[in-house]
Structure formats: structure tokens, C-alpha cells
Amino acid sequence: MLIAAIVLTGCTEPSEPTVNLHRAVEIGDIDQVSRHIYWKSDLDEPDAGGDPPLHVAARAGRVAITRELARNGADIEAPNAAGRAPLDVALQNGRTQVAEMLIEQGAPLDAQVTLFELIEAGGIKRETLNFLLDAGAQLDKPSSSGEAPLHIAIRNGHLETVRQLILAGADVNQPAGDGRLPLRIARESAPGRDARFIVSTLERNGARAEPPP
Incomplete structure (x- = not known):
């Protein structure tokens, strides 16, 4: 039974991410994003331009990725370097589906x-x-x-x-x-x-x- 449990654990644990989190969000690679979430990457760390992953997702219109980040602890009200919250970025870029999802997750408007x-x-x-x-x-x-x-x-x-x-x-x-x-x-x-x-x-x-x- 112990051997079976070890084998099962080895099969279900995802590999460590091989793509930068911000890049994975930008290109819509939800598998890499899921790996970052599993391996406890910092979901609020800004990129070189001052945008946390949620802002990158909001700007790109990545609804599913935005949802996963929000559900796993990313700060839905955190400002980027320009002082804008993810909801502001979504609306600025016409990403209304992302905006709806963020509001459902509790973002104030x-x-x-x-x-x-x-x-x-x-x-x-x-x-x-x-x-x-x-x-x-x-x-x-x-x-x-x-x-x-x-x-x-x-x-x-x-x-x-x-x-x-x-x-x-x-x-x-x-x-x-x-x-x-x-x-x-x-x-x-x-x-x-x-x-x-x-x-x-x-x-x-x-x-x-x-x-x-």
C-alpha cells in the first residue's frame, strides 16, 4: 500500500514550471500557471514593468487564468506601478469578461x-x-x-x-x-x-x- 501511495503521489505532482509566470500568463499557458500555483510562486510579484501577474492577465484578457490566480490568493485589489488595480487594467483595455469575473471575485467598482x-x-x-x-x-x-x-x-x-x-x-x-x-x-x-x-x-x-x- 505504501509503494502504491508513493507511485500515485509521483504521478499526480506536476513538474516545476519552466516558463516565467508573467510570460506564462501573457501567452495564456494555463498549464505553466497551474505549476506556478502548485509550487507556491509569488502570485503578486511584479514584472520588470511593475505589473503583477493579475494585471498581465487582465490586460491580455485571460479570463481562465485570471480566475485561477484570484482563487489561489492573488490580490485582486493590488495596484501596479501606475497605481491601477487589475479591474482598472481590464476595463482600460476593453476586457469586460475579465472585469465581470474580477467583480464576481470581490473586486470593488x-x-x-x-x-x-x-x-x-x-x-x-x-x-x-x-x-x-x-x-x-x-x-x-x-x-x-x-x-x-x-x-x-x-x-x-x-x-x-x-x-x-x-x-x-x-x-x-x-x-x-x-x-x-x-x-x-x-x-x-x-x-x-x-x-x-x-x-x-x-x-x-x-x-x-x-x-x-
Whole structure:
């Protein structure tokens, strides 16, 4: 019986990993990731760029690997070098399936705050915008500075985000906290590659430069 137990143990114990954990996550090698988990690798150790394995999985859209890491003790709220949690990274990259799984595992989400942060940081993917709206974010709700998401996108010259917000139903004539309408903000913003296209996009969608008398 003892010999049988030894043989069984030898057959079921996985080999030690042969691929770096972050690389295994990046390429989607769940066998290597499982080996790292079995052999007690540090699941929160950042790579050279400051991203722990969960962040790598979130960025790459590795749903199954993200689930395995989270279930085996990886910190689902740990910040990377840029201060972003895995859920933030998933949403920034349009990985909504990963985001759903992380929320199921207990990751907190303030949909409105996340909407503001992603637009301020450089835009938002359509999948993420729809995800956040479904999670309770409001398109025309102003931030503490008085800017709605559309105002922020215009100020930062994010043409594609402006288009996405308008398609989702953002009010093109909602005044910002300083009273300026989106079209006026666009016309007064510093000129950039997409500035004139933002102006024309707003105009085509019924935006006014000044409120009606």
C-alpha cells in the first residue's frame, strides 16, 4: 500500500514550471500557471514593468487564468506601478469578461468614478463604456469640477471618445460647470490633430455654441 501511495503521489505532482509566470500568463499557458500555483510562486510579484501577474492577465484578457490566480490568493485589489488595480487594467483595455469575473471575485467598482478616470486618462473603448453604463454610470453626470464625460473628452481632444459618448446618448448641449457648452469648449480648446473633427462631429449632432436666449 505504501509503494502504491508513493507511485500515485509521483504521478499526480506536476513538474516545476519552466516558463516565467508573467510570460506564462501573457501567452495564456494555463498549464505553466497551474505549476506556478502548485509550487507556491509569488502570485503578486511584479514584472520588470511593475505589473503583477493579475494585471498581465487582465490586460491580455485571460479570463481562465485570471480566475485561477484570484482563487489561489492573488490580490485582486493590488495596484501596479501606475497605481491601477487589475479591474482598472481590464476595463482600460476593453476586457469586460475579465472585469465581470474580477467583480464576481470581490473586486470593488465605482462605475462613475471609473468612467471619469478612463476618459481623463486617454479615452475609453466602446465595450468598456457599455459595461460601465450597465453598471450604473451616468453619461451626463458632472464630476466635482463640473465636467460631464463629454466635456472631459473634448477638453483632452479625444475624438473617438467624443463619438462614442454621443452615440451612447450624451447631451451635446449640456453646459459645464463654468457655463460653456460642449461646442464652445471644442472651439476654444488648444488646436490639435482632431480638434476640427471634434467641432464638426458636435455640429453634425446638433450642438450649439451658446444656450438659446
